[in-house]
Amino acid sequence: MPVEFESVVTVSAAKQIADSLRAAIMDGRLKVDERLPTEEELAQRFKVSRPTVREALKRLAAQHLIRSRRGPTGGNFVASPAPEDAARSLANATTLMVAVGDIGLDDMATARLELEGVCCRLAAARGDAELAAPLATMREELARQGEAALTDEEFCASDVRFHRALVDAAGNALLSYLMHAVVEALQPVSNMIIYRVREREAILGFHARLLQSLETRNAEAATAALGDLVDYTRDRYREALEKRAERAG
Template sequence: MPVEFESVVTVSAAKQIADSLRAAIMDGRLKVDERLPTEEELAQRFKVSRPTVREALKRLAAQHLIRSRRGPTGGNFVASPAPEDAARSLANATTLMVAVGDIGLDDMATARLELESVCCRLAAMRGDPALVAPLEAMREELARQRNAALSDEEFCASDVRFHRALVEAAGNALLSYLMHAVVEALQPVSNMIIYRVREREAIIGFHARLLLALQRRDAEAATAALGDLVAYTRDRHREALEKRAERPR
């Protein structure tokens, strides 16, 4: 039985068609790997031109909701969820929200502390071999950060990788997805704001405490080290913004 779609009006038809198809995908009327009707069939159903349908399909492809396949059995198919693409989209949206002021520094610090604390507790409770690689990655980044010749950009990149490994150590797929916005979006923004006023040795000290606590499976010490790191970062945020406000316009 053909899937029924809501009718659309001519204004922003491509967007409305994309929204209608997206709704059909989200509520399960269109299944993963199911082939969509052809452009001609969709044009007839929605009573629009094929270029309008093509534009709607481009929107869905940009959101990784559909994929195209060529050949006799080709067409447009509902795509299976790609965690990496979804996480990247979340990080991009988060970065934009910070840029326009929808997410403030206090919100950033609070969210980071709460979510990363969960990662610390989960990592400290794990005893399986899968924990070995993330902890080794954290050790490597800590050693790299102690290199005085490291540039600010390289230090910031290492900082992101250190916390990315911490998230991986938690071993929770959904938490990894949610933390992508924190580690890949908020942390680089934070580093960009505070790199001139922070002390590398302080960051290294917090990282060393955090790693040692996880190696000892001490969740309380790990969350304490993280709390001190976030508090230090929050203070440096405020200091950096105060210095910026003092500059002559």
């Protein structure tokens, strides 16, 4: 049975059509892998031109809600949710919010401490086989961070990979999605600001404590190490901003 859509006015018609189709996808009236009506059919149903429909479909494609396929059996189909795309969109939006000042230092530090703290507790409760891969990655990154020849950029990238492995160790898909914004967006932004004033040996010390605590399944010690790392990062962040203000003055 065809899905029924309400008529729309011509002002911002493409957005209204996209919103209407999106609602049908989100509430299940349009199922994953279901073929959408053709552009001509949609134009007739919404009483708009085909270019307007095409613009609406572009909006949905940009949101990864639909995908197109060529050929005799082609068309536009409802896309299966892609966690990587959704997480990337979240990280991009978070980076923008930091850039314009909507997310500040305290918010960044609090979110990181609370969310990664949950990861530590979940990871500490898991078995050896489940933690083998993420702990191995953390060991590799810790060793890499101790290399004297490592550039600042490489150290920051390793820092991100280390904490990404910590998130993986928790084994929670939803938490992993939410943490993408913290690890992939907030942490690199923080690193870019404080890398000139932080000491690598200090970061290595915090990371070593965190890793050792997880290896022994000591959630309390892991959370304490993380808290000290976040406090250190917060202090270095403020120091960097003060130095920047002094240079500007």
